[in-house]
Amino acid sequence: MSDSTPSRTEEIGTEVTGKEVIRTGPIRYATAERFARPRPVPDRDPRPATGEICPQPPSRLDFVMGPPSDTHPQGEDCLNLSIATPARDAGARPVLVWLHGGGFATGAGLMDWYDGGVLAAEGDVVVVSVNYRLGALGYLCLDGVSEGNLGLYDQVEALRWVRTHIAGYGGDPANVTVVGQSAGGISVRLLMELPEARGLFRRAVLQSAPLEITARPREESLALGQVFADALGTDPRTADVPAILAAQSETAAVHLRTAGRRMEPAFIPVEGVAPLAPPDTPSDENVRRLDVLYGWNADDMTVFLGDGEDPAVRTREVYEEPLSRYGERLARAGARVHAYRIDWRPAGSPFGATHCLELPLLFGTRDAWRSAPMLGGTPWEETDRLGRALRSAWLTFARTGTPGDLPAPLTGGPAPKVRGKAS
Template structure:
């Protein structure tokens, strides 16, 4: 792919936020931040699988940044008629990416999530956005934070995309949310949020671990009290390094208490003014989105067994991904959504992890420099990875255009209803 075929713009600041406060939109569509920071965070627990990111970014709380990647060629159509009957300039389908990382690590502006190949090959616009993580994004503590600030950041990124993407050649009426792991869980929660209704048309859920989706407010408040007791000071003024140290201690205690190495200490909280309770039926009064969902055949090979999460990779993957996601499909279809399912069976030669968690990301996003020496890619050179990725990118782009990914190419397997 030639550098001249796409423009990658950003990082752009899409919102600002004081610590533990909701995000505020940036007037004028956002300003460029050449040395864009990422949310303060520990090293990823998946560094052994993915390798650490090669583009080292500064960490800071001014981190609500995104990138936009769009084809350099002009949009082929000039005008069409919008749903309201008014003429509007046509644009390309838009894919808005939310990264994974267990609500604890990652950033949308990392080179892993560069949409250059996807935009150039498939004539789409790719937006990749960050959000607040860990205690900064999800602490629940009376008088300090209501929680779910990371979700509010994602909602702000979605609104920014709707309001500004036309200037980058995108169609604000055809936005597909795409997310992996915690990013996929976030999209499911956006589907449940009244404030997000009507802001997107389609959703792609890649390896969403639904056990991470939400926690009861009472549980989150207790975790917040434990966190504050260990901190011994005011979370509103403590240095970020102190917050991260106490976050790690809180996570270790949670692992000992629950026996799970998968569930992070901080994440979305149910039963708030933003997010209905987990038992609330999924409904789409204004029209159900199209949904593409799936998992990787060996997703759980990336995570160590815990005392309460035993069994081989296949059984743990079935329990954590296949069974809950199959139940979600039935719920979505009852609510009127058109749903397509996939399983990725790609096992790169030389990788000890097989079709592991995150292995589909380089098939969709990023380029050779971003993914060099990734252990999960084994002995494959980038040309081989890219060749497999072309089919995946085509399927995801087809879904973004029409709501149907078309016949899925190997190593994707379509899931029957």
């Protein structure tokens, strides 16, 4: 494996929790024409990375997470990543690759929310945060235009980049843990099944992945793709970005009105392409010997409820039961599987242990998260104390394949059982 590193990246050394961390990026890991699969960039790409994130509308969860504190240019040269590392040496540290959530429509690895500096400093690990294509640009399925699942292929290309280059950033390409939340967790579940991703990581973390909407049959995806094309009214391959986003919005409204599934985005991965197995049939060959940590937040559904819905019932239906069934299947297939549940309900928050609540705990980026409404009136010092405990569990998993325990009040009552320890 090569330890060559791309040129023209910005490196900033800063002190985090008393230790120096080098932040590098944005780095262009691939390029892609619109609606085409990504291509790797040359090792010495002479062009500076743009730092763009995929074009997107505002997040539907701004009222929970707060609007992002940083802004980034939006554009289609968005296959960029950032790295946080304690040192660019031969340390061969564990590597965590972060895949953000956002309903396959919003978010970016370059956002301050997902700065890996605290994890890198506390755990002596390398953290890679990845952008990938979203919405119609990443998941449109339309004959003659786009096969679908391009955002998933972007993630595979990012993992290939990590395998080739991460040793030059102090990381061990043979010890990679891919971590994803919500749509990012769905992505992790699909990557575990994807033949192209086999061998690119040895551990996986799925945080609050709503597996009931993992992928859509190709026929349904094609029908929605035609709704998008009709709304756009021009060739998707040449339409301008504002028109693409407007047609996305109209397609989402039609999908909600006709399907009635509030949780399901209009553009998600497509079954039968890549190829992807049906959601409940893990491939024994792909997942055997993987270490997997999965879980959910006790009140994940409080921000997604329809009229008259019970948050406990819906959290069980959308998160707990599908994740638990999948964990059991993984264990039978030969994976080593562990489960968690976050029960912490911040004082003063109307949302409880809601969707995304673990993110400020995991990343510990005070300036990015301290004003998040879901944290209520909790002083940052308390959030950080709990965050250290959660980060310790995730970091232990990245090193050993077994997570540390989560103390109260992160979890309360009987913890979810470990779903299997297949060897």
